[in-house]
Amino acid sequence: GAGVSQSPRYKVAKRGQDVALRCDPISGHVSLFWYQQALGQGPEFLTYFQNEAQLDKSGLPSDRFFAERPEGSVSTLKIQRTQQEDSAVYLCASSYRAFAGEQYFGPGTRLTVT
């Protein structure tokens, strides 16, 4: 079946612009996660949804970062007033279980802030 999809795959933003990154999880997957991966590092957790409820947003680096999953399926990660340090790959993962379970990653969105 179809895996996790993300769009856009690449995004270049000027510093100060707002960006929105989209994630389509695997159909039927209850849990959705956003991670940020800097070059040469492992992914870092940003936030977690169980259906439409955002249960953990402890990894969001500042109040410029906002995520939503209003209907329990597609999710959007929004970054306001982008800064150069926001440049990274943003990965979305989904899992079929509400808790525990294996996480499957999408292809990621590479964000470059100039």
Place this chain on the structure above:
Amino acid sequence: QKEVEQNSGPLSVPEGAIASLNCTYSDRGSQSFFWYRQYSGKSPELIMFIYSNGDKEDGRFTAQLNKASQYVSLLIRDSQPSDSATYLCAVRGVTGGGNKLTFGTGTQLKVEL
């Protein structure tokens, strides 16, 4: 101390040899453990997971878990050039609702002809 530690490598092994990748973690309450493979410019791909102490085998891959020593490893038998990638160890703990994965920085594996 990092929560999940891996040797960054590169680890070089000849084709056909066994590659051994290691990972230690600090949260003693960690519940489950995952190995992801990441090719350059690609996203992480799940290759193994293990929840109980001992060994778990899947094809050429064996995951080993020792919770007392807070240690998890991945063995790749009959290594192939296509196995050359970065291998990420990830741990699911109990903090924050017990759902997020904490990753190591990855070990770069090079399988040489």
